[in-house]
Amino acid sequence: MENEQQIDKSLTTTAIARINVFEDKLMWFIAIVIYSVIAVLFFGEQRLINLAHETSNWLGKDFYSYLAVGLAAQLVDGTLGMAYGITSTSFLLGIGVPPALSSTSVHVSEMFTTGASAVSHYKFKNINKKLFKTLLIPGVIGAMSGAYLLSEVLDGDVIKPFISIYMFVLGLVILRKAIQKNVPKRKTKKVGLLAIFGGFMDAIGGGGWGPIVTSTLLGQGRNPRYTIGSVNAAEFLITLSSGITFLWFGGVNSWQIILGLVLGGIIAAPFGAILINKVPRRPLMILVGSVVIFLSLRTILKAEADFIEYWNNLLALFC
Incomplete structure (x- = not known):
């Protein structure tokens, strides 16, 4: 009973921090x-x-699509406290934005929101300094490595289906988190490796730091207040490092997308603050997870169709 009260109090404090951001x-x-x-x-x-x-x-004619994506992603993030990157990247890939531009736009726009979130969690003393320091350096290394690879090494058309598969898996993670019950606390191991993987996949895929790192740590029974606060605080510097890396190697080629996401987020922020205590968390997580899975499958199937068409055209040249 005492443990449940502590969790409720922790989540309430975290919710207050999110409301302060909004x-x-x-x-x-x-x-x-x-x-x-x-x-x-x-x-x-x-x-x-x-x-x-x-x-x-x-x-441009596509600006309002980006604005709508920013609005939808911020509503989800404002209500759940997570999944901004997953939601926005899934929609951007779905409307044909290349992976590198999607991830760059999402991370640059997230600099505004994650910074405010980090300050709020610090203000409400939700940060475990030891956990924060353990996550920070490995997370930054992973994020910068992923951003560099996506900008300079990897072919966007080739990697797009794999990013969609990654988004599909994250959709399943969100669904699992929605139905998962509280678990007893276990000793957390290899947090640094978890941070490297989370930062790397967040940069490559355009989102996933929260679902990967937060879900894993909470799944091991860690205190929700300090886990969410520490992971969110580290996310600002990780997003900042990946965003700067994207801009350094790729330049500002997606300012319309960034502007649309930021303005959409500003418009949606007040409504997210209202919905945070109005919309049931579990049904919304199920809805978001389902939408992410649907959009990812759509992109995967489209890539498969393009691949089949490519090979048919190639075979036709030799027949």
């Missing part, structure tokens, strides 16, 4: 609304309509 984003949202009203009063409605039309043409 309060910061809510201020940005309110500021945008206020400045929009001032702009209408100062410049006039018709002039702003023309400006909006010109801006829309400048951003």
Whole structure:
């Protein structure tokens, strides 16, 4: 009974930290609304309509798709406290964005959210310093290695099906986490290797640090408050390192995607803060896991069809 009360208290503190992050984003949202009203009063409605039309043409026709992806991913992350990268990457791959651009865009946009989350967890004393230090360096090494390989070595068209398979597995992990019951605490081993793997796969796949590292540590019975707080705090520096690596080797070739994800996240943040205590966690996790699995299967099947078509065309040349 005492252990259950401790877990409830830990999760409540973590939820408060997440709400604090969304309060910061809510201020940005309110500021945008206020400045929009001032702009209408100062410049006039018709002039702003023309400006909006010109801006829309400048951003490109796909910008609103990226905006919708950012909105959906932030709603999921705001309610569950995880799966931003998985959700956004699955949707981006589904609409045809190459793996390197997807991962770059997701990690650069995550710099804004993970930084605020890390500060909040530090403020609420949710961080286990020993666990944080154990995760940090290996996680950064794994993330930078994955970002370099995806930017400079790996062919996006070749690796895309494998990333979709990885996303499929993460979808299963989310479903498993939704139905898993509390387990007794076991001694945590090889946390450094777990961090390297989590950081590497997060950079290569565009998401997965939380589901891989947090789920594994919680599955070993660790305290939810300090586990979630420490993993989220480390995620900021890991996301920062992979984002900088992507930008260093690949340049800023996806600013429309980044802008769409960031603006979508800002718009969705207040609603995520509201939904955090309104939407049942388990059904939403099942829904998110199912959507990720569906999108991943769709990409895998499309890649298989393209592969078969390629070989048929190749054989036709020799027949």
